[in-house]
Amino acid sequence: MSTTTADHPATGRGAAWKEAWRDPSLHMQRTLAMVLLLCQGGITVTGSLVRVTGSGLGCNTWPLCHEGSLVPVEGAAPWVHQTIEFGNRLLTFVVGVAAILVLVAVYRAGRRRDIKALAWISLGGVVLQAVLGGISVLLDLRWWSVAVHFLPSMVLVWVAAMLYMRLAEPDGAAPTRRYPARAQHWTVIAAVALCCVLVTGTMVTGSGPHSGDSGVGMDGRLNLDTKVLAYVHAVCMYLYLISTLITAVLLHRTGAPEDARRTSWILVGLILVQWAIGVTQFRLGVPRWTIPAHIAMSSTVVAFSAFLFSHAKRRLPTLV
Template identity: 45%
Template sequence: MPFTSLVARLPFPSAAVQRAVGVAAVLAQALIGVTGSIVRVTGSGLGCPTWPQCVAGSLVPVNHPGIHALNQWIEFGNRLLTGVVIVVAAVAVVTAWRVQIDHPRRTRLVKLAWTMPGGVVLQAVVGGMTVLAKLEWWTVAIHFLATTPLVWLAVLLLRAFREGDEPARPLVPASGRAILVALAVVLWLVLAAGTTVTGAGPHSGDINTHRLDAPVEALAQVHGGLLVLYLLLLAIFGLQLLRVGAPKSLWQRYTAVWVVAVAQGVLGSLQYALGVPEAMVSFHVLGAMALIIATATLWTGSRDRGPAVSLEPAPKQPELATT
């Protein structure tokens, strides 16, 4: 393939470059979720009321009756950030592809890399549907929840750059893996419940948007209760680590999850007590992204796929002597 030969001419990405690309993918996917919350709490969700154009006849903000210029630029800035995320995703694909050219068995790495641009395209479509639906609360919820697996996959990609492709060897017993699966499922339920609280809460993204007709207090209790269940499962998983004498690296990841989860719980409680101020909403979303990253990091640290085999270019084959 012509493009393969073009990629093959690129310098082999060093271990530092591979790690930087993986970190950039994680940060880009998480950041777009946070900036989306800024759009919502500033009431800028319909600052660009059409899609893919900002306003009818223009891709960029222009004077428009009934739409404040600041709201236009906040929403348009979020759209521009999507372009940055696409660039990072493309770099991840090219980096993984270049690695595979030297190490053909690294197909899993390339597949993970391709989820980045694929996910961004899907998110762009969902975002367009959200705008065209005038920010109906359930479309906003889907738009946010669609980001969460992309952040998780970006963490897997970062890890894949630093590990081999051997069959996963669990570092915890089967019961521990089952608890970890349950932990991931409950985390997603916590996030989904959080979107219902947002759907019924005061920050809709636009003053004319329909809200979820349900008591915020009850929804917040469900959201908080699921977080308590998450913490309970996390404590049980810790007992599993004690039982098997888990390595120090896994304990460090486990501790990081506790720190982020407790901080997120405290922040959510304080946010609710203070009447959901705008700035704290975005910090809470940032905390949600950090919790996804921490949990995914714990997930990847609970198994071993062997040593990294592609941090250096493949040895050059000796040229055959000619007569």
């Protein structure tokens, strides 16, 4: 008696996957891009867990975990610290795989040049981040090396968010302005303010109590008043909030497309949540549990800022 592919579900699924990869659908491309975006944001949260648990030197060298060993070594450091730091390093490979899958998908689908460029930046950024993370370990987590490791992650979140949006656009269409130029100018001003927020935020962290490793203490920390830096950080945040509010109002008054207006108001709400977390940190003396939440919201805010920015000009389907 003969059998068909349908008689063997595993074989059928394998054939279906092979066929899907031969010419990835738009849905598949965007799903992979969303996975990449979540990975880029997620690894910043696991990185913050490394910091608040003092596990930054759980693996004290790079690319090995310890001298002569790729994996944790019993007794070389507390096992909890080794597990957290080594786990965070392994997640880099997960992000890398997601970036590779996106790159392969857009090439096999024959997408346009700017989409391929964003996919290459995402993959190259993962490699760069692995190197920067290793350098920060070799420098015993000096504050500026940790900042240099964190800030590119925010850039990669922005790139992944832009990639997710651009993938939805037809390649053959021309870019169309979807809201007034003055509103777009305010999105640029907001983006600049966001950069200032992120940079000053790393400075606040660099002068604060959480060095990333319990044995480092305040050695290599930023020798500036944390309270003053927190006020500077807050001013930058208010400028970012105000410029985003102005953008949202302009979009509302000029009758911009609903998706752009909705994104702007969601972003305003996210900034307010981030503000509340920041105020809580300041009032409570930066308790450990608030840091992962603050970092997670940073990635979320950056992603929605990129969404809003990308709404300004989009390639729309041609109506027949």
